Structure formats: structure tokens, C-alpha cells
Amino acid sequence: MAPPLTYFEEVSEGMELPVLAKEPITPEQLLRYAGASGDSNPLHTVEEVGRKAGFGGIIAHGMLVMGFAAEFATRTFPHQSLRSLRVRFANVTRPGEPLLVSGRVMERRPGDGAVVCGLLVRDAAGQVKLQGSFTVALPSRVQHRPT
Amino acid sequence: MADAESTGRQLPGYVFTVERERIREFVQAIGDPNPIFTDAAAARAQGYPDVVAPPTFGIAIDLCGGPGFAGLCASLSVNPLRVLHGEQEYSYLAPICPGDVITAEPRVTDVTRKEGATGTMTLFQIQTTYTNQSGRTVLVARQTVIERSPGTTETA
Numbered sequence: 200m201a202p203p204l205t206y207f208e209e210v211s212e213g214m215e216l217p218v219l220a221k222e223p224i225t226p227e228q229l230l231r232y233a234g235a236s237g238d239s240n241p242l243h244t245v246e247e248v249g250r251k252a253g254f255g256g257i258i259a260h261g262m263l264v265m266g267f268a269a270e271f272a273t274r275t276f277p278h279q280s281l282r283s284l285r286v287r288f289a290n291v292t293r294p295g296e297p298l299l300v301s302g303r304v305m306e307r308r309p310g311d312g313a314v315v316c317g318l319l320v321r322d323a324a325g326q327v328k329l330q331g332s333f334t335v336a337l338p339s340r341v342q343h344r345p346t
Numbered sequence: 347m348a349d350a351e352s353t354g355r356q357l358p359g360y361v362f363t364v365e366r367e368r369i370r371e372f373v374q375a376i377g378d379p380n381p382i383f384t385d386a387a388a389a390r391a392q393g394y395p396d397v398v399a400p401p402t403f404g405i406a407i408d409l410c411g412g413p414g415f416a417g418l419c420a421s422l423s424v425n426p427l428r429v430l431h432g433e434q435e436y437s438y439l440a441p442i443c444p445g446d447v448i449t450a451e452p453r454v455t456d457v458t459r460k461e462g463a464t465g466t467m468t469l470f471q472i473q474t475t476y477t478n479q480s481g482r483t484v485l486v487a488r489q490t491v492i493e494r495s496p497g498t499t500e501t502a
Contacts, residue, residue: 221377228375235371237409252427261431262405266376269401278382279392284401285435 203277207312207337212304216316219271219300224259226294232263259292264320264329271300271318276335282313286331296322305332312336357421357452357472362411364399366444373400399442404487407448407476422454422470424493432469432490440484447479455488465495 201217204210229243238260241248249257265286272281292298302318313336320329373383381388382398389397409415419426442448456471469492476485 228377231371232375235368235375236406237414238405239409240415262402262434263376265434266378266400266402270376270378270380273378273380273401277392278380278398278401279394279441281401281438283435283437285433287433288431 204275205277205280205337206340207307207309207314208340210304210307210314210337212307214304216271216275216302216304216318219267219274221267221298221300223297224263224292224294226257229257229259229263229294232260232266236260236262238262254291255293257294259294261288261291261329264288264292264298265331267298267300267320268318268329268331268333271302272316272333272335275302275316276314276337280335280337282334282336284331284333286329288329289327292322292328298322298328312338353454353457355454357418357454358413359449359451360408360412362407362448362450364403364407364442364444364446364448366397368406368410369397369399369403369444372403372406376400376402394441394443396443396445401436401438403442404436404474404476404485407450408474408487411448412450412452418472418491422491422493424468424470424491425496428494428496430492430494432492433488434490435488437486437488438484439486440478440482442476442478442484446484448484449477451475451477462495467495468493 233244242252243257243260246256268286269284298320300320302316305317306315313334315334317332319327321327370384382392383400386396419429452472452474455473458469460467469490472489474487475483477483
């Protein structure tokens with residue numbers, strides 16, 4: 200994995216960010232996420248509940264998929280640079296689906312060092328599970344040069 | 347029933363103590379290998395006092411420390427079976443570390459109704475402010491919770 204983009208000058212508008220390929224979600228992973236997050240909704244862990252809800256079985260927690268988006272943001276840029284993360288949940292995710300997170304630099308503001316990126320989480324067929332954006336604040340190399 | 351009078355209303359707050367092990371289990375379930383969440387030395391090398399909570403950890407504070415999804419639905423007087431999580435946004439103001447005692451204060455900032463082919467949808471905007479034991483606001487969350495109309499059977 201490439202080192203994080205640390206300085207404002209390393210980023211340009213329109214720049215594609217390295218894709219994050221996640222392993223397929225497993226039912227065991229959903230159980231672990233349910234325990235860790237405290238989300239006990241059986242829609243994510245009990246097949247019959249997922250079927251009755253019309254999903255054909257269990258579905259992933261939306262916030263787990265947002266966790267993938269957050270992983271993408273904080274591997275691409277240093278964690279401490281993250282100022283905000285916003286997502287819209289578009290489609291449900293079934294276990295077994297490998298998801299891809301991609302993103303692009305949308306805006307770069309020299310005034311405050313803010314970099315706004317758009318991101319998408321998609322399955323192998325290209326269906327969008329989540330779309331969102333995040334903002335990081337990056338220091339300038341120039342400011343760090345000894346005077 | 348949801349009503350416009352609930353706009354601006356405070357929802358029940360909650361307090362949660364952040365544990366190292368909770369952070370570890372949370373990032374392991376996501377499969378995020380960044381060592382700053384699990385290895386204090388790696389986190390200190392990045393300028394943090396200890397391991398830090400990952401960006402979506404606010405949900406664990408809500409669900410482990412608060413009334414949870416069922417409690418939220420009860421507070422909003424909505425049917426959990428018709429509720430969708432539409433959007434989620436976090437603003438990061440300061441790190442959250444093990445031992446931090448976080449006070450969460452949610453309130454309803456907007457309620458809107460939308461008429462669609464399947465009936466009326468109600469959208470709730472909820473903003474939650476998270477403050478640590480030093481009185482510093484560390485995180486602000488904004489979420490959109492959607493209650494689909496009673497007639498709908500479609501799934502998101």
C-alpha cells in the first residue's frame with residue numbers, strides 16, 4: 200500500500216485515489232460487527248429475519264460499509280487530517296459480495312489546506328452501495344520549510 | 347406519528363466510556379489494519395496520546411451507550427420495520443481515546459415529509475454532539491432517518 204498523501208502539494212484536483220478492495224463480507228463478520236458496534240438488529244444476523252424483510256437473507260450493516268469508506272479515507276490521507284465524512288446509503292449489501300472503494304479529489308482550497316474528495320463503494324457488478332465525500336486538511340510543504 | 351413540533355427537540359442523552367478492547371473489536375470487524383487503532387506505540391508515533399477511535403466509532407457510542415435503534419424509533423414514534431438509515435455525516439474535532447467518557451446529546455434538527463408514488467415518507471434530521479470528560483466537543487454527527495409510508499413494500 201502506498202504511503203498516505205501528507206502534504207497539500209501532493210494533491211491535485213481530479214486526481215484518482217488508490218482503490219481499496221475489501222474481502223467479501225461474511226456472516227461471521229456481521230456477527231462481529233454487531234457485537235462491536237452494539238447493533239443487535241437481527242436483520243444483519245438472522246437469515247429468516249432478512250428473508251421476511253424482503254432482502255432474501257441477511258444484509259450488511261450500512262455503518263460497516265461506511266467503515267470501509269472511512270478506512271479508504273484514512274489510508275489515503277493521515278487519520279489526523281480527516282475533518283469530515285459524509286455518506287448516503289444507496290443499496291443494501293449481501294454477504295459474499297466483495298466491495299471496491301474508489302475516490303477522486305473534487306476540490307482543493309489553498310486558503311485553508313482543505314481537500315474535498317468524492318467516494319463510491321461499489322460491488323463487482325458496479326452497483327453503488329454508498330456514495331459520499333470527505334474533507335481532509337493538509338499542511339503545506341512550504342510552511343514546513345525552515346526559514 | 348411524527349410531527350413537525352418535534353423539530354428542535356432534545357432526545358434522551360447518554361454517556362459512554364471508551365474502552366481499548368471495544369475499539370479493537372470494532373476495527374477488526376471492519377477489517378481496517380491501520381495500527382493507530384490497536385497499537386499505542388504506532389498511535390503515539392502519529393502524535394496521539396494513545397490508540398484512537400476510528401472515524402465511524404460514533405455508532406458504537408450510540409448503540410452501546412445509548413437507547414439504540416429501538417430506543418431511537420420509540421423517541422421519534424416511528425415503526426422500526428419501516429425505518430431506513432438514509433445518510434450519515436461526521437465532523438471530527440478532536441481524537442477519542444480509551445478512557446474517555448463521552449456524553450452524547452442528540453436532537454432533532456428537522457422533520458420533513460415527502461409525497462411519493464407509494465405514499466408519504468418522513469425524513470428526520472438528527473444531530474448529535476459528543477463531548478469528552480474535559481468538556482471538549484470531539485465529534486458531531488448528523489444523520490437522516492427515513493420512515494417509509496405504511497403502504498410500501500419496496501426495499502432500499
